[in-house]
Amino acid sequence: MQVTMKVNGEEVVREIEGRLLLVHFLRDHLGLTGTHWGCDTSNCGTCVVWMDGEPVKSCTVLAAMAGGHEVRTVEDLEQNGQLDPVQQGFMECHGLQCGFCTPGMMMTARALLNRDPDPSEREIREAISGQICRCTGYATIVRSIQWAAANEAAAAAEGEVSDAVVTAGSAS
């Protein structure tokens, strides 16, 4: 069957088997290997991508079901050569070791911060609780997401300040 979807902003059209999982479509057909596969039972979350802005486990979505939808993967987090604050936070706070769960964790984190720019520690832990990390013990992942939230808040505040300066400048 033919499937058409938007992946990381670009429309893709492919002939696929109806049973093909989205995770294998992304990895094997589109070469987007940043999305990983770690279990057969939707427990580990290494395969988390966005579908229409919401995190989904791509091992539990048929590629055909993503037809007509917008999919976003870890490869799209960096924009115009700038790492997303979530990516920076993971680096700054040692939120990754082997890196295998990291793309899924970051996609969930990005979605969380879009929904709630200032989540509590408990909310962060709940948001990532459908995903497993075997290396970090989670504390540094929590700190990474807090780092991203704090830096985005700081950047937003700075933006407001510079907007205010510009406005003041124009007024004078």
Added chain:
Amino acid sequence: MTTVEDRPAHVFENNDQKPVGHGRMLRKEDPRFLRGKGHYIDDIQLPGMLHMAILRSPVAHARIVSIDTSAAEAHPKVKAVVTGEGLAAQGLAWMPTLSNDVQAVLATDKVRFQGQEVAFVVAEDRYTARDALELIDVEYDILDPVVDARHALDPSAPVIRDDLEGKTDNHCFDWETGDEAATEAVFAAADVVVSQDLVYPRVHPAPMETCGAVADFERIDGKLTLYSTTQAPHAHRTLYAIVAGIPEHKIRVVSPDLGGGFGNKVPIYPGYVCAIVASIVTGKPVKWVEDRSENLISTGFARDYIMRGEIAATKEGKILAIRTNVLADHGAFNGTAAPVKYPAGFFGVFTGSYDIEAAYCKMTAVYTNKAPGGVAYACSFRITEAVYLVERIVDCLAYELKMDPVQLRIKNFIQPEQFPYTTKTGWVYDSGNYEPTMRLAMEIAGYDELRREQAEKRERGELMGIGVSFFTEAVGAGPRKDMDILGLGMADGCELRIHPTGKAVVRLSVQSQGQGHETTFAQIVAEEIGIPPADIDVVHGDTDNTPFGLGTYGSRSTPVSGAAAALVARKVRDKARIIASGMLEVSVADLEWQKGSFNVKGDPSKSVTIQDIAMRAHGAADLPEGIEGGLEAQICYNPDNLTYPFGAYICVVDIDKGTAEVKVRRFIAVDDCGTRINPMIIEGQVHGGLTDGVGMALMEMIAFDEDGNCLGASLMDYLIPTALEVPDWETGFTVTPSPHHPIGAKGVGESATVGSPPAIVNAVVDALKPFGVRHADMPLTPSRVWDAMQGRPTPSF
């Protein structure tokens, strides 16, 4: 949660001030991982690549009557179907294990555990390969399985290993250490003797990335390139040469980025060998990646020790002797990955951190109808089991003597002036200063305040527990005279080349599974040679491009390969000094080293940088007499001794009286791993191990039913902690360098996995004290805790 900022200052250290070398530094490997550009085994795509899938036994013990592969072979997209019979024709049906046993690559006569490899299919794509497995028809004659190790030696037990000539029972090996008679004499005269049965259940490392391989055999030049998930690429290459008969120089093993290992990726699994055969048979590259169930049911498990611990002491709490009897379940094949002379790994350190008079251990290992393995999951070669035994039995003694468990430990610590300390089982602890580490943990925890809080809560009928453990590990195997794996001495090579412009490449024999080698090893070399870590490329995981060595497991990387990296840098520096003496026209003795440059003693203005020297070494100008051009060196490091990191852990739990659910409220970990290279990475290693500890103590177990069916075959059944089951970790450190390691570092990769389970179990048991509970077996799930609260013993399986 306490945030980074409002924690006590001693919880964190920050050596950012140091421009080069040791200190907190962000990881060099992160930029690719953050962008989804890691390169793991399943990311490898080669032109014309085929896919392999393995048919596994659905039963634990059965004779194979027949295998019909005709329907699978007839599938239009199937390229090959191979059974054990097919491999036997090539002499490849069996392979040696790392413990001098043999293991079936594909079963020929019998299947001996559920999930054992029976046949493989090679097809055009991964889905078809799986489809075709359904088309293979195997007829089994079901046999009674041996599931409970305690009945493996019953005269009526079916013999599992009838492939071994003359084998009439399920006995695997016996092992003992210490002095039986001296220990018995101390026990006979002691005021107090406490005995406790303990089970360390079978658990599984379950790295997020399962095991896999891509085999690419080039028929024309006879060269095999094997990409595989291996923590020990060089050792694997040698073993493939022996097993498959391919000359070693025609084998290249590449270990790409590994999505975690924890020991799971040390053994050679049948799947790797099958992938090699598949590539040879089809003439194409062949990929095999196991699924999660395959990983959990067939690859290296860990633990599975049934132990009796006994401790003898004076009534004042001076520990006199420790004795243990162990029944070890090794599964269907002895696949333990441990030095050959150490069939029980380093379990001999079960005397712990205490100065005692006598010790003895007797162990019997048996075969059962379960997956092979035995040493995996960050256990430092069975030290997890040893530390659990001693730290649990010491708590049982404290319970009987009505002593505070911390005070009992402090009273019995080996004292700093006793190091190097030879234990009663012959291990030479290199350095230690235990009491300050214990005291720091108590200070961070607010131990006395916690005890007061607990007393108040007990008054109100609430269940709060405080658990303590103090561990000493033995990591960094060799020395090679004592330690080898199938004859390969446990040493590690390292090569360092300084390029003409002063940039460098360092090549390692060890392989990272997430530990951050690309950063840590650049820092080790930077500290010694004065080139910034950013200018040092770390190459690892490719046997064609790195020197020989035994790989990463048992926390070996820093103690062995880290020493090699420091020493090779010093060797290069020695040559650089001679070249510098020529450049500055002074004698070598008149030069002094400032990190990154040599200057004339007493005249710092006359100096040359390591970069200047590198260019001179490769340039056209004269070099001092007898000095060859170039600036590089290679060494092979053979450690003098193991290193002995230690630590003090305190766990605080609350138990819901109504549901018996255990909540780990706080966990304080103070580690001493000697010299600290990158504190950020060390903290990460500790955090991960603590989470393993919560998993093992409270959640994880590979259980079997009476027919030998694995009940932990998926992540729905084998429970691993998520962010909700673990607290924010509180860490601290002390520094007691190793006297024999070139930079004093000891290794920390497994410390927390080793040290945390007893702290958590001790905390749970402490919380249950009002119920008269002295012990309960892991994993302490709500149902087990409930049983303990009702006075029922916890089930062992």
